[in-house]
Amino acid sequence: MTTSANGNFVRKPFIAGNWKMNMDHVQGITLLQKLAWTLSDAKHDYNRVEVAVFPPFTDLRGVQTLVQGDELDVVYGGQDLSQFDSGAYTGDISGQFLNKLGCSYVLVGHSERRTIHNESDEVLNAKVKAAFRHEVTPVLCVGEGLEIRQAGTHVEHTLAQLRAGVDGLTAEQAAELVVAYEPVWAIGTGEVAGPEDAQEMCAAIRAELAVLFDDAVAAKTRLLYGGSVKANNAAAIMAESDVDGLLVGGASLDPAEFANIVRFESHLVTD
Numbered sequence: 251m252t253t254s255a256n257g258n259f260v261r262k263p264f265i266a267g268n269w270k271m272n273m274d275h276v277q278g279i280t281l282l283q284k285l286a287w288t289l290s291d292a293k294h295d296y297n298r299v300e301v302a303v304f305p306p307f308t309d310l311r312g313v314q315t316l317v318q319g320d321e322l323d324v325v326y327g328g329q330d331l332s333q334f335d336s337g338a339y340t341g342d343i344s345g346q347f348l349n350k351l352g353c354s355y356v357l358v359g360h361s362e363r364r365t366i367h368n369e370s371d372e373v374l375n376a377k378v379k380a381a382f383r384h385e386v387t388p389v390l391c392v393g394e395g396l397e398i399r400q401a402g403t404h405v406e407h408t409l410a411q412l413r414a415g416v417d418g419l420t421a422e423q424a425a426e427l428v429v430a431y432e433p434v435w436a437i438g439t440g441e442v443a444g445p446e447d448a449q450e451m452c453a454a455i456r457a458e459l460a461v462l463f464d465d466a467v468a469a470k471t472r473l474l475y476g477g478s479v480k481a482n483n484a485a486a487i488m489a490e491s492d493v494d495g496l497l498v499g500g501a502s503l504d505p506a507e508f509a510n511i512v513r514f515e516s517h518l519v520t521d
């Protein structure tokens with residue numbers, strides 16, 4: 251992350267937990283309550299670091315009720331949305347429904363959607379646009395598999411996904427968008443990309459946004475890293491100048507561990 255002379259962050263850090271297909275709606279409420287209590291005990295400043303969770307669709311109504319009832323500052327979002335607004339699309343979820351449930355964000359193009367559900371760049375671009383149509387901010391996920399990393403073409407590959415994902419967006423939308431770099435080989439494997447790998451790609455994404463839009467957009471878009479993030483590696487990754495946040499899978503299911511990731515600032519090594 252980048253700080254200005256007064257110690258404030260230039261872009262507000264964003265720490266997000268992707269619960270994937272874990273936690274039924276009862277378990278989800280317990281997890282969120284524990285997370286909120288832990289952060290409250292630690293006097294977490296939500297104005298300084300934004301905290302988001304991405305529960306399964308079936309948990310969202312319960313999450314909304316808890317967030318509203320207890321006036322939590324945690325924001326939340328869906329893990330996917332349809333590129334369509336309504337109609338005969340069995341099993342799909344409209345961005346309008348997510349908006350109505352108070353979702354601030356939605357994940358688009360997670361590698362598990364790209365691989366298991368064969369979602370193409372064209373479909374993902376339509377989903378990004380659908381999210382904006384319904385006033386839900388998309389978190390566009392990009393990243394390479396192991397073979398591409400080994401071939402050394404990971405930057406090219408990831409930037410191609412980025413270009414396809416943001417095609418046709420306005421500068422204003424691009425500045426609001428969040429992009430998550432998640433190298434597939436580092437997801438759920440315990441294999442974490444080093445802070446320098448995260449920085450290399452986030453810097454490349456920012457430079458590409460400056461080319462596709464302009465410098466002002468590139469300076470605003472928040473870029474996340476995801477892949478085997480834990481409390482013990484979060485601070486080092488967040489110390490990189492172009493990394494503005496973390497998209498956490500497994501470790502977000504443990505409220506104490508996730509709270510420690512949110513509180514990465516207390517783990518920063520100071521000279």
Ligand SMILES: O=C(CO)COP(=O)(O)O
Nearest residue numbers: 268437438477478499500
């Ligand atoms: O895919 C991820 C978050 O979206 C990362 O998952 P893990 O943190 O479990 O590696």
